[in-house]
Amino acid sequence: MxxxxxxxxxxxxxxxxxxxxxxxxxxxxxxxxxxxxxxxxxxxxxxxxxxxxxxxxxxxxxxxxxxxxxxxxxxxxxxxxxxxxxxxxxxxxxxxxxxxxxxxxxxxxxxxxxxxxxxxxxxxxxxxxxxxxxxxxxxxxxxxxxxxxxxxxxxxxxxxxxxxxxxxxxxxxxxxxxxxxxxxxxxxxxxxxxxxxxxxxxxxxxxxxxxxxRIWVPANPLYVLPELHLSPTIVVWSVLAGPLIGCAAVGFVRAARFAQAHRPRSWGILIVMPLTFLAVGVAALWLPAILGNGRALGQLAFAAALPVLLILLTTVVKAAATLGTIGAGAAGGTLTPSLAIGAGLGLAGGAAWNLLWPGAELPAFALIAAAAFLAVTMRAPVTGLLLTMEFTGQGPDLLVPVMLCIAGAVAVGYVLERTRVTGVA
CATH class of the missing domain: 1.10.3080.10 (Clc chloride channel)
Incomplete structure (x- = not known):
């Protein structure tokens, strides 16, 4: 300026x-x-x-x-x-x-x-x-x-x-x-x-x-997490999980792009959107956490408040519901849905990893994966990192594994998107 x-x-x-x-x-x-x-x-x-x-x-x-x-x-x-x-x-x-x-x-x-x-x-x-x-x-x-x-x-x-x-x-x-x-x-x-x-x-x-x-919006963090600690097992997991999370995030981005490109352009929205929303409402009878902007699912994953398999199922349905909402013609964002999906995937992956090498709290896996998934979907590693830390009120204890996971996820995301654009195998 x-x-x-x-x-x-x-x-x-x-x-x-x-x-x-x-x-x-x-x-x-x-x-x-x-x-x-x-x-x-x-x-x-x-x-x-x-x-x-x-x-x-x-x-x-x-x-x-x-x-x-x-x-x-x-x-x-x-x-x-x-x-x-x-x-x-x-x-x-x-x-x-x-x-x-x-x-x-x-x-x-x-x-x-x-x-x-x-x-x-x-x-x-x-x-x-x-x-x-x-x-x-x-x-x-x-x-x-x-x-x-x-x-x-x-x-x-x-x-x-x-x-x-x-x-x-x-x-x-x-x-x-x-x-x-x-x-x-x-x-x-x-x-x-x-x-x-x-x-x-x-x-x-x-x-x-x-x-x-702050006159209207609470000053406390959006999500409540228990106290988390750094451990060797979580560092190794972050390095290995980063590329996998990157692949999943790119898949979600491409699906969202496809859904938006094929949304109804005229009167079709009058049929597609009510039916899609109704289907999401029916699914919510069994999985209520799929509703809303993703905060409900994110909090469940960060707190490991439900059985891991149930949270994983909710995560998959949440991703489908969000893509369906976009494809039905709704305007809106994918920031908190992406955070929630990443947290759910991270919790499931962390639970499996803990069977091989125990020693880390499950919410730590959810936090790290959420930041990496969000960084890829936003195509902004620094913004994804900072938003996740501010959303959860976390300090520097897990900064190293979060950064490692984001680096691996964003690198894979960049390569996959570049391959899609250039057509290079």
Whole structure:
């Protein structure tokens, strides 16, 4: 973000003040947006499943099982009608087409009404139990706000690009209370540039957003884990498991890409989405942890709270439910679903490994695999690492095996994706 300069070569104080003010306002707006998304999501969950205390999974277990089917059926109808109308509007009037955060970073303007409706539909379906991530909605709201501010402040195209990315990262930071992860998400994924011009506003915006959102969003980590310890067996497992996790993550990414490419393009969504959501609701009668954005399954895996085989079955069905939701035409993310799937796979793999070489806590395997799986699906090793550590509140004790596993998984993921693109055997 090069500063404007006077004839003497000094930075213009007015330019600096304007940029500082706009960056701060980006953080405040993203924090409010993330807080409202979180409030709306929880309100819908409490309404749909009739609970007032405890977390989403506890509410699912205490509510009548039929609520799972009814809530998903309603979500399928609302989502189908909403996105059919929204996308039809965009087809008839390109100025009202949905613009993604990545497209906005690259210069496209996000239409306010369409963007807010698209984000609102995501909150509604996830609140009613749809199996997809909620993180795209606050990112879109943050990017929309940042783009609007940049235009009103008369910032340059490069300044706008940086602030839109910072707004998206700040939205992520706000809704999950992950200021470091949100800032690095903006720098590593959206901007792919590490410099003072990108890091400073990203840090400031995400920190402010997370601070503002604490009015609504709990400050405690998203997942609760027991105290974990480093051991030789967990280090060796991390090295060996990394490539396998990378293969699984690439398979999930390719399946999600295929599902999105073949989702209904017109009125077909009015049939496919309700039926798909209904099928997920029926499956949830036996496996309730497949519902929602993945936090329920992730917590079960991190705590090893159910038999390992049951968690593994839930993980497989969760992956299928998420892919089906994407293929049905829903908008949303795969961040927390990926984390949950990785945790479930890691728990199962760790349980098998412990039979050969005991000595490590099962939640440690889930944590390490979750970070590696997320890093591959996001194509961002640093962001995957930091988000997992902030989500779980873990310190440096397991940093070495997590980094080793991420390195192996991302390396395999890179090779497999490069082979797919180039066609090299």
């Amino acid at each position: 090069p500063p404007a300069r006077s004839a003497t070569g000094s930075a213009t104080p007015r330019w600096i003040v304007r940029l500082v003010v706009v960056t701060a306002l980006v953080g405040v707006g993203a924090g409010i947006g993330g807080g409202l998304v979180s409030l709306g999501l929880h309100a819908l969950q409490h309404f749909a499943f009739g609970y007032s205390e405890g977390d989403f999974f506890e509410g699912l277990l205490n509510a009548p099982p039929v609520n799972r089917v009814v809530a998903l059926a309603v979500a399928g109808v609302v989502g189908a009608v909403g996105w059919w109308a929204l996308r039809r509007w965009g087809q008839r009037s390109p100025a009202h087409a949905v613009v993604s955060v990545e497209q906005s970073v690259n210069g496209r303007r996000m239409p306010p009404v369409v963007t807010l409706l698209n984000a609102g539909l995501q909150v509604v379906i996830v609140g009613l139990g749809a199996s997809i991530g909620r993180e795209v909605a606050p990112r879109e709201v943050g990017a929309l706000w940042a783009g609007w501010l940049a235009e009103r402040a008369g910032l340059s195209a490069r300044e706008r690009r940086i602030l839109v990315a910072c707004g998206a990262g700040a939205g992520l930071a706000a809704v999950y209370n992950v200021p470091f992860g949100g800032a690095v998400f903006a720098v590593e994924i959206l901007l792919a540039e590490i410099s003072f011009a990108t890091v400073l506003p990203a840090f400031a915006a995400s920190a402010i957003a997370a601070l503002v959102a």
